[in-house]
Every structure is written in C-alpha cells, then in structure tokens.
Amino acid sequence: MADSFQFELVSPEKLLMSEAVTAVSVPGSEGFFTVMAKHAPVMTTVKPGIVLVTKDGGSEERIFVRGGFADVNENGLTLLAEHAEPADEVDMAALDQSIKDAEEDVADADGQEAKTRAQHKLDQLKEAREGLKG
C-alpha cells in the first residue's frame, strides 16, 4: 500500500478536513497534478474544479473548490480554498449564476487585460461545471 501523508483543506471560515490520505488530485491553474507522499515542495494557485481525495482506506471523496492555493511541503499538502464543498452537494444554480456573472464581466470589461482576465475566469468556471456534470 502507498504511503500516506497529511492533507489539510481549509476555507477562510473553517478547517474542513485534516487527515492522512494516500493521494490528492488538485486542479492547479497550470494543469492538474496529483500529490502523493514525499512529493517535492510545490506552491501553486488552484483553479475552480474538483479535488479528488483518496483516503487511507482507499475510499475516495470528491470536493469542489473555487480557486485557492496549494502548498506542498514536507509536512504534507495544505489546500487553502476560497470556497469548498463536497462535489455532490454543489448548488448548481449558484454556480450557473456565477458563470452568468462572469459572462457579464467579460462583456463589461474595458481594456484588453481586464477582458482577458475575465474571460480566463469564465473559462475556468465553465470547465469546472463540465467536470461536475461528468
């Protein structure tokens, strides 16, 4: 069996999860990556998407996060999520609403840079939505 490591998922309001796990897949902003025990220290931003946690016993849990930071060091993985909830409890209507807001942002944005940023955010949200459906 694979080694386990400490995984902590914290949102600004509380500590959501703190336990030993064998693997965690994180939707990094530069691409998905999976963290296992003894992973090299990495720090990265996280885009909206699904975090797949494989627990010590082999059971899996899917958690939806809306952006944040992942910090991998010798103590384990710390995920600072802006907003996190179990994937099957996600409020689709609320997500659709934020997609709509993001679309409006794209339309309203003035200046090329702001537009690109808004578009980027919209794409990420849409992708996350696709992931949730599947």
Added chain:
Amino acid sequence: MASLKDLRNRISSVKSTQKITKAMQMVAAAKLRRAEEAAAAARPYAERMASVLANIAGAVEGDGPPLMVGTGKDDTHLLVVFTAERGLCGGFNASIVKKARQHQRKLEGEGKTVKFLAVGKKAWDLMRRDLSDKVIERIDFREVKQPGFDQADMLGEKVMELFEKGEFDVCTIFYSEFENVITQIPTGQQIIPADLSEAGEEEETDEKSAATVYEYEPEPGEILDALIPRNIKVQILHAMLENAASEQGARMTAMDNATRNAGDMIDKLSVSYNRQRQAQITTELVEIISGAEAL
C-alpha cells in the same frame, strides 16, 4: 417624598427593565459562544496563509505588487472602522472609534490626509457629528446575522478598488480584539501596504520549513499577486469575527452590570416602600386611638 403608589410603579418598572437586561445578557452569552467558535474556526486558514505568505515573500525577487509595498508615499490614510450594528454593549463602540480618532489626530498632526470608511451602523452614528466630511463611505451589515467570508470579500474588493483608484496610500483597520469576556482590546492594524513583520517572525521560529526549496507554479510573483488580495480579505474577516465576539462579550458584561444595578435599585426602593407603608399604618393607628380617647 414619593407616594406609595409612585414607589410601587417605580418598582414594577425597574423589575421589567431587569427582566429585559437579563434576557439580553443570556442572548449575548449564547451568541458569544457561537461567535467565539466562528473566530476559532477561522484561525487555521489565517495561520496557514501567514506561513505561506512568509515563504513566498522570501522567494520573490525585486518589488512585490503595490498592495504589498505600497505606493511609495504615505500622504493619504484610509481608516476602516469596524463597529457593531447595535448599542447597549458598554463602551465597545466608543472605544473603537476613540482609538481610530487618536490615530487620526496623530496623522493629521503630521500633516497627512485622513479618510474614513465606517463599517457598522454605530461607527457612523458616532462619527457623523464632527467627521462626516471625512467619511467617504459607510457600510452596514444590518441584515447579516453572522459575518462570513462573503462580507469580508465584498469589503476587501471595495478597499482594493479604492486603492487602485489612488484614493489612499495606507490602509489601517480598527476593530476590537477579543481577549476574554471582560477584556476587549481596541486594535489598529495596517493592512495596506501589507505588514509582513508578523509573518517574518514566524519564519524565524519555523526555520526548517522556510529553508525548503519550493517549486513555484506559476512564477512566485504571480502567486503573490493572487495571494496578497486574499490575505487582505482574510485579515478583514479576522477583524470582523473578532469584533463580533468582542461585541457579544461587551454586551454580556454590560447587561450583567445593568441587571445587578436594577437588583440593587429594587432592594432600595422596596426598603423605602416598606418604611412608608409602616409609617402610614402607624399614623392611622395613632389617629384612631387618639380619636377613641377623645370620646
């Protein structure tokens, strides 16, 4: 001297006041526990954030984003004053505003411009008389029961928007740090430019993890750009949660005092009520006896 009827009315009115203050005290105690739990639950995130920030600040070469290093000037200060939505909590609101005023006087003495952002109804109530032209915006969360990240997010966005427009150079938040039920400490904390001295201290004690060589994805600078705004929001959330706990603590103490005072007053009034009643009976008796003797 008040008549017997007056005294009776007085006693019953003090009694109903006591009932109200007692109820408020108990409600505050229940809310305090919830507020304290919320503040404790938010702590891990803030701690992790501080250590991540300390880590990354060391890795960035050159200047950080303007939110961290500031505009290079400190001419205009923005003071964000957090207070409660309601009164009846002792000196809680007044002491926060007083702290902010002290800061304002000091800055103005140095020839700086000061602007205020009043958060909470009471902040505006207390400042409107003499500082209304300096308050650029007021926000209240009257309909929000428990402050959460959504509110902090909104506030953070607002502050950063003002910063980007060049409305101010330095931002300081004023709130009350919850020490315990009896003590709440009004605190001022600078959030823009980010004051990393605290995070820096942590780095020293945690030398081992700070020395780890990280891989950054994307570049450290880019992560920092995303991290700093979030850190500001987290600090605002921290202030709001501490404030909520402090408010309930202050209210609990204030209402406990009020209940006790009402009790003392009832005792005093009852004593004088009984004395007067006694005196009246004695007078009546004397009148009857002397009337009988005269016959």
